[in-house]
Amino acid sequence: MIYLLIVTTLLHLGWCPVVASAQPYRQEAARGKVSSPTGGAIRKDTKVYTKEHTERLLREGLALSKEGEYREALDLFTKAVRSNPTLYDAWYNNGLVQSELGEYEDAIVSFSMAHKLDPLEIKALSNKGLALLQLHKWDEAVGCFDGVLSLDEENVLAWYIKGIVSSAQDNDKEAIKSFNKVLELDPSSVDAWSGKGMALMGLGKNAEALECFNAVVEIYGDNEDTRRTARRYAEKWLKEGLKLNERGEYEEALDFFTKAIRIYPTLYEAWYNKGLAQSGLGEYEKAVTAFSMAHEINPQDTKSLGNEGVALLKLHKWEDAINCFDEVLLLDEKNVLAWYNKGVAYSAQGVYREVVQSFDKVLELDPHNVNALNGKGIALMRLNKNEEAVECFNKVIEIDMSLSQGWNNKAMALIKMGKTEEASACIEEFLEYYPEDVWTLNAKGEVMLAQAKYERALEYFDKALEIRNDVAQIWIDRGNALVGLGREGEATASFEMALGIYPEIADELTVMGVRIGFLGGVGVAADTEEGERRRRELLARYDQAIEENPKLTGPWLGKGILLKEMDRMDEALVCFDKVLEIYPTDSAALANKGEALTDLSRYNEALTCFDEILKINPKDVDALTDKAVVLHKMGKSGDAIEHLNRALDINPMGAKPILGKTTVLIDQGKYKDALVFIAKASEPPAEESSGFFPKRRKQVIKQDKKEDELINDTSIPSIGGIKMLNAKARALNGLYRYKIALDMVDQAMKQDSKSRYNAEAWLNKGDSIFGLHRYVQSLRAYDRALGIDPRYVEAWIKKGDVLRALGRFTEAVGAYDRAISIDSGSAKAWYAKGNLLDVM
Structure with missing residues (x-):
């Protein structure tokens, strides 16, 4: 970039770095050796040359350089240097040709020697400075031009180059001082006005920058032919840049747009397309500046404003982005893209009512906009309006059945309604036509996760990753399945893969309040130094997100959940209350607040939270289960069972209510009933197949199946993961089937989990061993449990x-x-x- 600026400048200032013509000798050749500026010695050619011969070498070298034969010219200038090492013109021309060949280090040596031979001549010093610029040796280059100014304080080129270097070093204030000095000496310097304008933009002074650019056009206006010629050249560069932009060659395109701007700085299209190229390169801060200048030039244009807003979205500057889209809508209230992007910005902030309003406006103008329908549906899900969300996703499917988003999002909404079987059927219907759709395979895995069928979920995630392994979200979902299986080492590896593919996902999920296991310390005991470090890191992420935008509910929610897991319940409650101040009906905040209050034995307050959720959605399976847990703790086991049965009527395969009912039965001492219930809950409700997985035969437990078969069953439950395993172990221990329970837990121990739930598995193993009267071994098991969870x-x-x-x-x-x-x-x-x- 600097090189292009310099060349343009030299042409405008009338300074062209062509090879100097031969001059009469300034000094006679010295005998012997002459020291070079770098300390080396150049031996004089021992062959005796006449003055005429040396002049001929210079003339021939000049002629070759004019024809572009720089290598041959260099050979002749080198011979001239050898014939007379104290000849200024030989060294100077040697440096010019070396610069043309890109041999800047050698050129610097030659120009240094020339300047040493004639310290009052500024050409060699100036060209040395230009060569240093090519090597990005900014400070040394400035030193050269300061030297030029010490000889000629009104040297326009030197002041201009100092301005360029200051700009390159992001020192815009100093750059402006240098460009102002140029303009004192040459008020019609197009390059100085352009350079000053660029520096003012760097300081955010776009209005003043535009005045500078208008000055360039006024200078051209004094000469109509010059103005037309300048615009014609600028449009030529613009055209070349547009071709490169279309091919995605943004870096090369950017050079052409910059050339166009320097020649004709008020060319709107050059600024606009420069912004597009910078966006393509991910340079969103710079893109915002370019789009902003384009809008200054043409205030009635909406494209530059809209794209500035999109670039601000990429920078997570949500409010600034919304302001841009609002400005677009003032100019064009029916601008679909502005309404849509405004909805995206609100969605990023978790302001879901405004999201729905924005997407509704899009759908008024474009009823078949599937992106707006999907976005509206997702927002409605976050507002617990799941039936309305399903309607949106059904419309997406009606418009285009081949779009996986409609099917997948519909399945997620059905899961939230507790209709996991309908969700599974929805996914299966799409997979019949598109059996290798990555996103639908992932969605199917998420359905399995919702049912706590972690092994089955893992199969789908692995299948999706066989097809495409560069999607961070699939790796995260896979990690969650592995966490459910208690395989935290593998889970952490999956989370690390996600972060390796898309590091920004950590920030995005933090803003959403989603906890990535890798950041939150999955697989690391809470009391260890590493576990504590990771939790501090995640808390810091949430605090930073909250500081940036206190109105975002996601970070408050995520922080509260993490504090709850760290047993800092009072602090967690503050976070959940913050969410509820912003959105009083946020079910996630209500649910987590209820759980925290339950842990604090504040049961009546907890019941209030769960009842609030059930007012919003009477079929919320999790809320029914959580309320049942509280009722059970209050000694109202009958009411607890009633709520759990209601939850199971809604979702017979729901892992949470199944576990809840099992726990109540065990606490009531109904161990055989618990084992029968676990066995029935583990049955697949119907045959399952999905193109690449074989059908699973339904196994029916007969009513007359002997109880002995159940209490001697060592198989690990197929639903509920490690939690259900622990429940089954408790039931078997309650029936004094210690050896059976021990064999089953030992199977699970092969997974070598370090999670909280395996602390419970070690406890159950200790109970089994204790029941077998092997006290020392049982003591070791309890110690292992406490090693995982000291509290x-x-x-x-x-x-x-x-x-x-x-x-x-x-x-x-x-x-x-x-x-x-x-x-x-x-x-x-x-x-x-x-x-x-x-x-x-």
Whole structure:
């Protein structure tokens, strides 16, 4: 870029770096050696040349250089230097030809020698500065031109080059000073006006910059022929740039647009297309500047404003982007793109009511706009208006059945309504026609995730990745499936793949409040230094997003969830309340607030949260289940079962209500009922196939199946992952089937998980071993559970029990005390301690 600016400048200023004509000798040749400026020695040719011969070498070299035969010319100038190393013209012309050949380091040596031979001559010093610029040695170049100014303080070229260098170093204020000096000396310098305008743009002073560019046009206006010629050349460069832009060769196109602007700086099309090229290169800050100048030149044009808004979207400057789109709509209230992009900006901020309004306006103007329909449907889902969302996605399918987004989004809305079977059928219908559609395979995997069928989900994600492995979202979903299976090491690897493909996804998900396991410390125990570091990093991300825009609900929600997982419930509640201040009906915030209140034993307040969700959506399976959990904790197990049955009527394969009902049955001591229920829940409801997976035969548990078959079953439940495994282990231990429970848990242990749920698996393993009277081994299992989760109250109580069985009463009391220090309201820990103290 600098090179192009310099060449243009030299032509305008009448300074053309052509080879100088031969001059009479200024000095006679010295004998022996002459030191070069770099400290080396150039040996004089021992052959004796006449003055006439040396002049002939210079003349012939000049002639060859004019014909563009620079290498041959260099040979002749080199001979002239050897014949007389103190000859200024030989060194100077040597440097010029070396510059033409791109041999700038050598040229600098030659110009340095020439300047040393004639310190009062500025040409060699100026050209040395130009060569240094080509090597991006800015400070040394400025030093050369400062030297020129010490000899000639009114040297226009030197002041101009200083301005260019200051601009290249983003020192726009200094650049303006230099360009002003040029304009004092030459008020009609087109390049100085252009350079000053560019520097003013760098300072955000677009109006003043436009005055400079208008000055260029006025200079041209004094001479109509010059003005027309300048515009013609500018349009020529513009045309070349447009061809390159169309081919996606943005870097090369940018050079041509810049040339056009320098020749004719008020050419709207050059600024506009420069912005497009910069956007193509991902240089959105620069694109915003270019589009802004285009709009200054033509205030009635909406294209530049609209594209400036899009570039601002890329920079996550949502409010600035919305202001641009509003300006477009003031000029053209029916501009579909402006309404659509305004909806996108609102969506990025989580302002979903405004999203729906913006997309509704798009659909008034263009009823078949599938992007707006999809966007509106997604926003309605976030507002828990899932039935309306399904209507939007149905319209997308009606308009174009080949668009996977319509089918996939419809499936997600159906899942939110608890209609997982309909969601699965929706995906299967599309896969019949497009069995290798990556996004639909991923959506099918997400349906499986919603049903906690983690192995099955993993199959779909892996199939999608076989077809296309460069989609970050699929790697994230795969990681979530692996987390559900307790395979956190592999999950972390998947999250790392996602970040490697698209690093920005971390920022985007942070703004949305979604927690990436890699950032949040999946697979790392919370009490470890690494786990703590990762959680601090994620909290910092949320805090930064909140500071940038406190009205975004996503970061508040994400921060609250993370604080809840870190047992910082009071702080988490503050975050959830912030979300609810902005959106009182945000179901995610209500649900998480309810869970936090449940953990704090504030049951009535928790029930209020879940009831609020059920007012919005009476069929919300998660809310029904969470309410059941609270009712069970309040001793209202009958009411809890009623709510769980309602949830299961809505979604018979819902992992959460299945687990909830199993837990209630176990806590009631109905272990056989729990095992029967787990077995029935694990049945596939119907045959499944999807083109590449074989059908799975439905297995029916007969009513008269013997209970012994169930209580001797060591198979891992096919639904609910590690949570259901732990529930089944508890039920088997409750029936004294310790060996069966131990064999089943050992199968799961092969996955070597470090999650919280495997802490529970170690607890269940310890219970099984304890029941087999292998106390030392059971103590090791409880210690393993506590190694994963040091605040696991139940594990401390069980450890106390086994220490008591071993006769280590003092240590047992210490274990019970540790449980009480974590949860002072644990009646079980107080009772165990009191009972032991009575014995002691």
